[in-house]
Amino acid sequence: MKTYKLTLLLFLLAAFFFSCQKERSFENDAFPSDGQLQADASLICQGNIVSGVYKADTALNTSHFVDVSVQVNTPGVYSIYTDTVNGYFFRAQGTFSASGVQTVRLAGSGKPLAAGSNVFTVFxxxxxxxxxxxxxxPGGGGSAVFTLNGSPGNCTGADVQGAYVAGTAVTVSNKVTLQVNVTTTGTYTVTTAVVNGVTFSGSGNFTATGPQTVVLAASGTPTAAGSFNVPVTIGTSSCQFPLTVTGAGSAAVYTFNGAPGNCTNAVINGSYYAGTALTAVNTVxxxxxxxxxxxWNITTTTTTGMTFSGSGSFTATGAQTITLTGSGTPVAAGTFNIAVTTGxxxxxxxITCQPADYFPRTANSNWSYEWDDDPDDTTYVTAITPTISAxxxxxxxxxxTDDISQGMDSAGYYRRSGGDYFQYINLxxxxxxxxxxxxxxxxxxxxxASGFSWTTSGYSGTISGTPVTIRIKFTILQxxxxxxxxxxxxxxxxxxxEKYEAFNGTAWVDATAAYGTYRSYYSRNIGLIKxxxxxxxxxxxxQLEMRRYQVF
Known part of the structure; x- marks a missing residue:
């Protein structure tokens, strides 16, 4: 803990929710994403696809992974991981660049210790x-025996997922699900031939006979647009499934939910303030x-200084979401309707634009600060949803908090009325x-304006048994x-x-010679920056200086 001789320095620190313990720098100047894992009513991961053959005492490699679906509400960095079970685990880290449903591939690591059924929890x-x-x-339990549904013709019930665009490498969302009939349980590995620059492969373990599914992940880059048949062979059983590759400029056909009225269930992200430029967090x-x-490619008309735009590719038909990012600067406060059109x-x-706010208090807004130019001495502050009445x-x-792993502590109570910002404090x-x-x-x-001053009422009490009456004088310097x-x-x-004054029994006198002075810097629609x-x-x-912020 830093130590200061000036007692009133501690007063100001208490008032502005900061402490100064050494701690790990944990926020890495990056915004965390927000969202939910997709799961059914039994909390089984939706869209989960386990790839690879898992054998006791055999280390996992790049063929061992699991795909999970995530509903991303706020883009940003993510860490998705499982617990460690039977000596191995799965994990992925990265950055979500857009909201909506995303597929994330968790890479396996470690070595299974024993044979059996392992249930993993994804976080x-x-x-x-x-x-x-x-x-x-360790021996693998033998190879499975199975046939492809539809053999020797078209693969029956084949489900090709993802968008295939000429010249664009496939991603984890590109895969095909095939229907098979298993007569002998065991492990399997299937790899198709390369067709138009793309191949499909997968491996796993059948634990039961009868109708089953096999998921093959795509790899490669389609070389040309057109319709192609991809053959699959396992033993003497073979079938083929269709693959459609669009040209690089092929436009999607889609409609907006709610057209021609209000966009149904539109999600507005970010805070909007008159006179403040929009950033990457301002999305719809x-x-x-x-x-x-x-x-797809959309740009709205400019409304009250704001424009929203975005582009991308749809990988499947049916219900989907698109994310548009705002730009420009709102020129006035109020609520404004913005039209978006496709075809x-x-x-x-x-979009509701608030008046300028020099100390935002919106839920989940957060700031990170650095003490005395020490990158390892930081404090994280956030506004939460609950409120108090007093x-x-x-x-x-x-x-x-000074260490996010140790949890959070209360740090102040604030409100605003017109141009006045209030704090509720315990003397x-x-x-x-x-x-x-x-x-x-x-x-x-x-x-x-600059030069304006105001004072609090006088506060009377005792400090270490000594009666005192103190008030605080604030002056706008700039x-x-x-x-x-x-x-x-x-x-x-x-x-x-911020300066302190003491009442000597007849008049208020400046107490700078005893207590020093303090300066706070508040930036419009950001908050305390220094x-x-x-x-x-x-x-x-x-000195305390802001490193990063996120205002909602």
Missing amino acids: YDSTNCFFNVIVTG VLNVNVTTIGT SSTCSFS LGNTYNIFMS ADYLLFDNDQWVENVFLKDNQ KDVSVVVNGTSYANTIVVE LEGFDPSGMPAF
């Missing part, structure tokens, strides 16, 4: 689901119905009074200026000086 965000892996004995997710797979299908979604007002709750924490005394004061005003913090320039920043403390001589005592 992502705050969700989990389950899948099962069968491990055979729209529901569509696809009748022909292919590429003859049009629907509208609404003094006839409702306050947003902030939480903070026992804020001023180290001997007894609890909860009060409210204004710590920021965004509707006053209004809507640009400030550089950690190499980033933040426009529209208000700089507020905090400085100065000793009584005016020399810097500490």
Whole structure:
């Protein structure tokens, strides 16, 4: 813990929810994604496809993986992993660049210790689901005997998944599911011939006879557009399934859900403030119905300074989602309808732009700060959904931590009314009074010019048994200026000086000589970006600087 001789330095730190313990730098300057694993009512992972033959005492390799489906609500970095069972596990890390349903491949690692049925739990965000892996004995249990449905003609019930575009490499979403009839259980490995630059392969273990399915993952890059037949052979059984490859510029055919009215169940992400440029977190997710797979490209007309656009490819027909990213700067506060069109299908979604806010309190907004230029001494702060009521007002709750693995602690209560920003504080924490005394004061005003000052009421109590009466004086030193913090320039920043005054029995006197001064920097629609403390001589005592932020 850093130690400062100035007692009132601790008061300010308590007020602004920061502590200064050494800790691991955990946020890596990247935004975490948000979403849910897709699972059925029994929490079995939807879309899970287990690949590879698992044998006791045999290390896993690149052929051992499992695919899971994830509903991504907010793009960003992700870590999806399983527990370790019987000596092995599955894991994937990466970045979701768009919202919607995504397929993630978890690579296997380790070595199964014994034969048997292993149930794995998959973890992502705050969700989990389950899948099962069968491990055979060291000898492998023998090869399965099975036939392909439809042999020797077209593969009956073949389900080709994913979009195949000439010149574009296939992904984990590209696969085919085949129907088979198993007469002898055991392991299997199937690989097709290369057709038009693409091959399909898969391996696994049949644990029961009768009708089963085999999933073959695609690899390669389609070389040309057209319709092709892909032959599959296992033993003396063979069949073929169709593969359609579109040209690089083939456009999809789809309609918007809700057209021609409001876009049904549109999801608006990010915060929108008049006068603040949109960023990558300002997106809208729209529901569509696809009748022909292919590429899509949409740009809305500019409305009140905002435009939404996006492009991509549909990998399947039916219900799908698209994500459009906002750009531009809202020119006014209010609610605005934005029309989006594809072909003859049009629907509208609404964007509500808030007035400028220099201390956002929206749920899940979060900030990371660095102490005294030490990258390993950081504090993470977030606003949570619950609120508290006190003094006839409702306050947003902030939480903070110096080590995310140790959980969060309460970090302050805040509200706004017009251009005034209020904090609800306990003077026992804020001023180290001997007894609890909860009060409210204004710590920021965004509707006053540079040079404007205001004071709190006088607070009377005792500190270590000594009676005191103290008040806080705030002064706007600068209004809507640009400030550089950690190499980033933040426009529209208000700089507020905080000083203390003591009542000597007849008048209020400046207490800077005893307690020093403090400066807080608030950037429009971002929040606190910098905090400085100065000793009584005016020399810097500490500084706190923002590293990253995410405002919703």
